[in-house]
Amino acid sequence: MSYTGHCACGAVTVTLEGEPFGVGQCWCRQCQRIAAGSASNNAIFQASQVTTTGDLAVHTYPAESGNDSIQSFCAACGTPVFGGSSAMPHVVAVKLGIIEQPHDLRPGMVMWTSEAPAWAVIDPALPQFPKSPPIPAAEVS
């Protein structure tokens, strides 16, 4: 399987070879800021599975873990494209919104529920974590 995707303006394109090793939904405040108040949804790939074209702008900030969270956006239109962590440069969290439909990728776990707004609708069937779960996906949302 492979996936393709692009940002809202089309200047950034991505090609994803193979399957992600998971999809996480993150309600942390930083994700709410880039996701219009909702959660971010992130398909976690190895960097070697991901190719991209176009100019990305990068915003880096300190995560609660003490590592740097690295967020990449289309430099032209601002669409969130990738998340990442300084602790795991070989892992890329691809923002689900940029991946072309149709596909079957969907969140398999939910993190940072402690920061979700009162109106958030969170699938009760999914594993939930009030903050970062004890798995690497937490670092790269």
Ligand SMILES: [Zn+2]
């Ligand atoms: Zn763009």
Ligand SMILES: [Zn+2]
């Ligand atoms: Zn987050």
